[in-house]
Structures are given as C-alpha cells and as structure tokens.
Amino acid sequence: MSADALTDRIYQTLADAFGYRTFRPYQEEIVRALLDRRDVFAVMPTGGGKSLCYQLPALLTPGVCVVVSPLLSLMKDQVDAAQKNGICAATLNSTTSLAELRDIYASADRRTLDLLYVSPERFNTPRFQEFLKSVELGFFAVDEAHCISQWGHNFRADYLELGQIADLFPNCPIAAFTATATDRVSEDVQTLLKLRDPFCVRASFDRPNLFYQIAYKEDFDRQLLDFLREMPDESGVVYRSTRKNVEKTAEFLRKQGFKAEAYHAGLTDAERARVQDAFANDETPIVVATVAFGMGIDKSNVRFVVHGDLPKDVESYYQETGRAGRDGAPARCLLVYGYQDIAIHRSFLDDYQDPEARDAASRRLNEMVAFAEKDGCRRANFLRYFGETYIPPNFNADENGSDAADAASPESASKSGCGCGGCDYCVGSVRRVDATVDAQKALSAMQRTGNAFGVGHIVDVLIGARTEKIERFGHDRLPTFGVGADRDKTYWRYLISALLTQGIAELDPTKNFPIPRVTRLGWDVMRGQRSVKIVERPTGKKKKTTSRRSGGSSTLSTAGGASVSFNSASANPYSKSSLSPRDRRLFEELRALRLQIAKDENVPPYAVFSDKTLVDMTYLKPETDGEFLDVSGVGVKKLENYGYEFMQAIRKFLEENPK
Ligand code: ADP
Numbered sequence: 001m002s003a004d005a006l007t008d009r010i011y012q013t014l015a016d017a018f019g020y021r022t023f024r025p026y027q028e029e030i031v032r033a034l035l036d037r038r039d040v041f042a043v044m045p046t047g048g049g050k051s052l053c054y055q056l057p058a059l060l061t062p063g064v065c066v067v068v069s070p071l072l073s074l075m076k077d078q079v080d081a082a083q084k085n086g087i088c089a090a091t092l093n094s095t096t097s098l099a100e101l102r103d104i105y106a107s108a109d110r111r112t113l114d115l116l117y118v119s120p121e122r123f124n125t126p127r128f129q130e131f132l133k134s135v136e137l138g139f140f141a142v143d144e145a146h147c148i149s150q151w152g153h154n155f156r157a158d159y160l161e162l163g164q165i166a167d168l169f170p171n172c173p174i175a176a177f178t179a180t181a182t183d184r185v186s187e188d189v190q191t192l193l194k195l196r197d198p199f200c201v202r203a204s205f206d207r208p209n210l211f212y213q214i215a216y217k218e219d220f221d222r223q224l225l226d227f228l229r230e231m232p233d234e235s236g237v238v239y240r241s242t243r244k245n246v247e248k249t250a251e252f253l254r255k256q257g258f259k260a261e262a263y264h265a266g267l268t269d270a271e272r273a274r275v276q277d278a279f280a281n282d283e284t285p286i287v288v289a290t291v292a293f294g295m296g297i298d299k300s301n302v303r304f305v306v307h308g309d310l311p312k313d314v315e316s317y318y319q320e321t322g323r324a325g326r327d328g329a330p331a332r333c334l335l336v337y338g339y340q341d342i343a344i345h346r347s348f349l350d351d352y353q354d355p356e357a358r359d360a361a362s363r364r365l366n367e368m369v370a371f372a373e374k375d376g377c378r379r380a381n382f383l384r385y386f387g388e389t390y391i392p393p394n395f396n397a398d399e400n401g402s403d404a405a406d407a408a409s410p411e412s413a414s415k416s417g418c419g420c421g422g423c424d425y426c427v428g429s430v431r432r433v434d435a436t437v438d439a440q441k442a443l444s445a446m447q448r449t450g451n452a453f454g455v456g457h458i459v460d461v462l463i464g465a466r467t468e469k470i471e472r473f474g475h476d477r478l479p480t481f482g483v484g485a486d487r488d489k490t491y492w493r494y495l496i497s498a499l500l501t502q503g504i505a506e507l508d509p510t511k512n513f514p515i516p517r518v519t520r521l522g523w524d525v526m527r528g529q530r531s532v533k534i535v536e537r538p539t540g541k542k543k544k545t546t547s548r549r550s551g552g553s554s555t556l557s558t559a560g561g562a563s564v565s566f567n568s569a570s571a572n573p574y575s576k577s578s579l580s581p582r583d584r585r586l587f588e589e590l591r592a593l594r595l596q597i598a599k600d601e602n603v604p605p606y607a608v609f610s611d612k613t614l615v616d617m618t619y620l621k622p623e624t625d626g627e628f629l630d631v632s633g634v635g636v637k638k639l640e641n642y643g644y645e646f647m648q649a650i651r652k653f654l655e656e657n658p659k
C-alpha cells in the first residue's frame, strides 16, 4: 500500500471506528510502528489514550491481536467499549464458559476476531499457547506492563511469564504500555519482555485538565465539605488510608446529604462489586475508599479525587489523581494531609522484611512529604519528579515573549500569580508567611519540657493552659509558659504540624506515642540562623471568628484559607459547567437517555458515550446523520446504534424549548 493510501486508511478508521478526527500525542506514531510490525514501548499517562494505540492497528492487521491485561473488570469494560465501536473483541479469563470459549476459537478460525483480551494466568496455560500457535496472530499488547517489574509498585509474579512471548512467537511484534515512568522500571520492562529494538515513546505526564490543590489537615470533614459544595452533583473518589476512616467519612457525607458509599477490603467481594458498578453507572456519584479501589476503575467522568490522608508515594498519588478527568474535561484533585499521616506511614514501614525494600519505601515516603511541602507550582513539582521540565502555556506573554519556563518558578509564580494556571499555587491561593518567631516559641516549649511530651501538652504550655498535667510537672513555671497566648490551639497545632513536615521538629522514633522533638534544623531556627515559612492560614488570633466557609460556588479555598476565583469552565470548552442553563437541561436529558441505554445493554454508561461526547452533542445539536458523525467520539457504529434515539431526543427538546 502506498504511504498516502495507508494514511487515508488510518484516518478513516480513526473516524469510523472511534469517531475522532485527530490523534492524541504519540498515538499515530505508535499505530504506524505496529503496522510496520515493530515492537513498541510506550509510557503514557492515564487517560493518554493507550487503548486506541493497539485497537486501531488491530483493525488494520490480519489475524488476532492479543491484549494481556491484569484486571478482569477492566478487561470486561474494554471489551464492552470496543464492541460498541464495532470492533470484534472478546475476553478469555477464569470466568469464561466452555461455550464462550468455543465461540471465541471459532471466530478466530474464521478470522473475524480482531482483539482477544487475556489475563496473564490464562496466557501461561499450555492449552492457550497451543491455541495461539494454531491461529493467525497480529501482535501482542501488554497493558500495565510495569507489573512485570519488581521495582514498580504493582509487581505481579504472573507477569514474569510474559517473557516467553518473544521466544514462543518470534515473528509477532510486542507493544508494552505503562503509566509508570521511572527509568528503572522502564528498563526492566524492556529487558524482561525481551523487546527487540522497540519504538520508544515517553509522553508528557502533564494532565492539563487536572487542577491540583494541597492543604494541611485541620478539620478534614469541614475541608471536604467546602470542597464538595463547590462541585455539586459531580462524581468522584475520596481516598482514606484506613477502613475506619473510610467508614467515618462515608457516614459523614451521607449525613450531609451526599450520595456516598464506602469501599474497602473488609467488604465481601459481592458488596465491593456492587459499589464499583453503582459508581461506574453514576448511581452512586461518590465513593469513599481505601486505595484498593481504583485499578479497576475505567470511568471517564470522574470529576474529582480527594486524598484525605497522605499517599504512600508520589507515584501512587499520580496514579490515584490520574483517575480524574480521563475524558479530558476539567477535574480537580485535592490532597489534605497532616503530620499524623506521616507517622502512620512510618509505622507501616516496619512491616517490610527486606531492609532494601524498606529503605526504598521510606525514601519514596520522604519524597512524597517533600512534594506536599514544596513551594511553587504543584504541576511543575509533579513533572519534575517524573524527570520533566514543565513549560507553562504563555497566558501573559508580553510582546517580547517572556521566558515561559521562568514562570513556573516559585518566585515568579508568586509575583505574577501565574504559572500553570491549574494549581492552588499558581492561581495565587497559597501564600507563605514568615513564622520564625512562633516556630522558636514552639521549639523552645519542646526543648524546655525535655522533648518528652505530646503535641497537646506542648500547645497547652504555649497558650498557658492551667491543666492538671502542667501543674504536676511544674511547666507553668517555664519561661515559655503562655508565650503563645495570643493565638489559639488550632494555630499552634497547625504550626507544629508544619515544623514536623518541614523536618524542623520530628516525632521521636523511640517512643510509642507521637512525641515531637527538636531536630538539627530546629536548632538552627532557635539560634536565629534559619527562618521558617509556613503556608498562610487564618491568623488564629484569639476571639476572631475562625469560620472561613467559602462564599459561593466560584471560590476556592485552599491551604492558606485564602479564596480565589477559579473558573474551571474557562480552562476547557468541554465542561458541562460551561453550558448555558438551557443546554445544561438538554445535557441532562441526553445523560438520562445514555443511562437508560446502558442499563438495557448492561454496560457502563461511558461505553455508550463519554461525557465529553455528550457535551459536544449538546453544543452541536445534530439533526442529520452527517451532523451526528461530526460529534467527537461518534463513529459509524455508534451512529447506527444510537444516532436515531439521540437525535430524536434532541429534536423533541428543541420543539419543547424553543430559543
Ligand atoms: P488510558 O488507557 O491511556 O488511560 P484510554 O485509552 O482509556 O486511556 O483513553 C482515555 C479517553 O480518551 C477515552 O475516553 C478515549 O475515548 C479518549 N481518547 C482516546 N484517543 C482519543 C483521541 N484521539 N481523540 C479524542 N479522545 C480520545
């Protein structure tokens, strides 16, 4: 086939089967490499559009393309979605019945099967490998390929066997996909899968549609409520580190009138499956969960991810927040953390048998703390962790073209209030203030009480509370007693938490109870050789009201307690919040229709149409087949299956709601 003819076929397939006119970054290159029968190694962020990279060439390749994927639920959703696009796909796993198996084998024989999803366990059976030898094969795609590496955070022993693919099927290209970026894991994957001079892609890890916020934990319930009030009716996940907290937060949200359910390892399999389905189907918009919830979530319209406790490392944080906004519409990520979280993670470290693994986990935890604490643009910090330099879009470019990279530095961001434009820091809601004198007071209270008391007691000393314990130890006679009486307890707790997270104080590891003590850095502060900055928060001056509930739906309150205007709609035209009230009603009707169809067909709603597609449809209000095909995400198959019903609904709406 000539180069032009090939290009035409590729773009025709993109439009017909997937309903898109353009590729996302690197998709086209990967598709072409596979059509050239080259191995591929691709690191792409969640939501980067990995599935299209192998589904599209599978349609243009004779023979069956085999996709190895670790999770049953994910496989099922992928197959549902592929079938909706008219791709002949099937899944083979431990739940496949004999009859289904025969069907699959028969369609492979008839050469009608494009894609076969298998679990690694299934791939490893001699019977299955024999079957593969007997049919014409296209290529192998290994999804979540980092699972093969022991250095990754999701190692699965089954994956090691995939190293056989290259030996058993030497003429078949292998494409490995992962969203895990570290060099060590990348090298491991390529070596273990025995990739042959692969075409390598490393897409940017930037998720431009995600807004990041990080806040110190003061009163998590209230902070969560403030956040959720700004996004009514949206769907999202709230992560908590323990089962108990999951239950507590879910209960709290229900009491506040939210439709929320808990998800953790303590529930039965059936219960967990029910919660996951209800979430996927938009019946339960909010799930409060431990990190056990996630890998299987392929829902594209997750509008927020909240972390109520510190994640164990930056990689996990990236993956977990990455579940938001996969459809490309704006979504928000809030992390609320406190020093107690760090202590809990440290105690988990003792579970490691292998000292090397323990050290690695400890280092990753420290990096997470440093990330949460770090000044400057969250997005730039994130990307730096993954080895990228962030170049922000040049919103304020003057005629001479200001230096874009410089805008991401903390100094210039705080001056101009504009770096990425998509994090609390860059929209100017985080301010740091000097707290050196207060830090000296708090450190001195620790030091003078012998570095032997809990935070509550230290705070009592600072504010000059006359408790029984203070009198028993004679702490009311210390020079530090009452030096912090101008501020309230919450402020001092907050300050000490900041000192702990900045390493100016630390929790004594030899004690069973959290006892803060002064560190070397702390001594520098006490001697006046180092200053301390903390994120600004309400003054904590006594007798002032401490309520700082944000006023309206367009404000955003963050760590500093400052409120800023934040209009997510302006960031992305594909936001349903950017719709006019009339269009919003139409959107809701189309959404209801989608849910109805999804229920009838027993698939998740996003397998019918993504939110982004519905928003586009709302804008375009197609009335003819041609117009319907113009909607992003609509290919010929979907036009055939759903075009009539949706255009009917649009026509009816327009009649009943004339302009
Ligand atoms: P990943 O597996 O990398 O996390 P997916 O393959 O699930 O990402 O794709 C994420 C979303 O992006 C899906 O809703 C998909 O339909 C959409 N998408 C993929 N490729 C394109 C494209 N070229 N144009 C528009 N949307 C796309």
Ligand code: ZN
Binding pocket: 376, 377, 378, 379, 380, 419, 420, 421, 422, 423, 424, 425, 426, 427
């Ligand atoms: Zn930023």
